[in-house]
Amino acid sequence: MSKKKNELKEAEFKNLILQKEIEVQKEAQAEKQRISRDMHDDFGSGISALKLQIEFLKLSKHDGSIDANIEDLLTGCDHLNHSMREMLWSLNSSYDSLESFINYVTVYAVNFFKKTKIKPHIHNEGHQNIVLGTVIRRNLYLCVKEALNNIYKHSSAENVFLNFEQKENHFVLDVKDDGVGLSSNHSGGNGFANMESRMTAMKGQFKILPSEKGLHLQFILSLAE
Structure with missing residues (x-):
């Protein structure tokens, strides 16, 4: 009887460990999703606002010498935005x-x-x-x-x-x-x-x-x- 009790306790212990591992995985997944949302809301909106400001500057300029600098800034924004999207994609387990x-x-x-x-x-x-x-x-x-x-x-x-x-x-x-x-x-x-x-x-x-x-x-x- 004691052997069966020990086996039962061991099975219960293993089951408890498994449940804990599942909980940790769920928490890790929830944290990744939270980071993705925060990056999208804060980082993404900031980049979009910056790009809009640069495009407005480009339309309202009077000095043609700033064209190249503005184009570089726009290209940098596009690359940064693409890098952010790559990171979001890599974090999101739904993909x-x-x-x-x-x-x-x-x-x-x-x-x-x-x-x-x-x-x-x-x-x-x-x-x-x-x-x-x-x-x-x-x-x-x-x-x-x-x-x-x-x-x-x-x-x-x-x-x-x-x-x-x-x-x-x-x-x-x-x-x-x-x-x-x-x-x-x-x-x-x-x-x-x-x-x-x-x-x-x-x-x-x-x-x-x-x-x-x-x-x-x-x-x-x-x-x-």
Whole structure:
């Protein structure tokens, strides 16, 4: 009888610990949502007000020499606003699905190359509604962002191709371009090292695949629990 009582007490204790962990997770989630709301209300409205003031100044100016400075300020506001939106997105667990990640990266790629000569081509294979998790979603996004930035700066490409595909218990993201590719003595610098480090931390893979033209990067993420 005493053995059964001990087993029951142990089960009750484990259940109590589990409930505490769930409560801590809920509190952490509530705190992230609070931070997101505060950033949106305070930081976002402040940036918007600043941008409106600069635009008003631009319309009411009389000295043409201040044009460049005003344009720089407007560009800075846009970058700051975009950074804030990225941070809000990364904190909000309601965007943790694979579908949400693909949608966000697609919009980012289209907007990123909008004012360049590079044309993005997006291909999305069918996928299940998988939950990635906030940390994984953020790191995978930073890998893609680094890849696209490298294409813009170094590839001299005219086209970039993003392919999203779920293969059984893996999510595969290919980023290809039709630019100059890598020279034989070019290692890719810190950009590739950062991508590989992030993917390794997520127990994923980062590959540089052979390509007839341009550069072909592949990111593989395990979806197995």
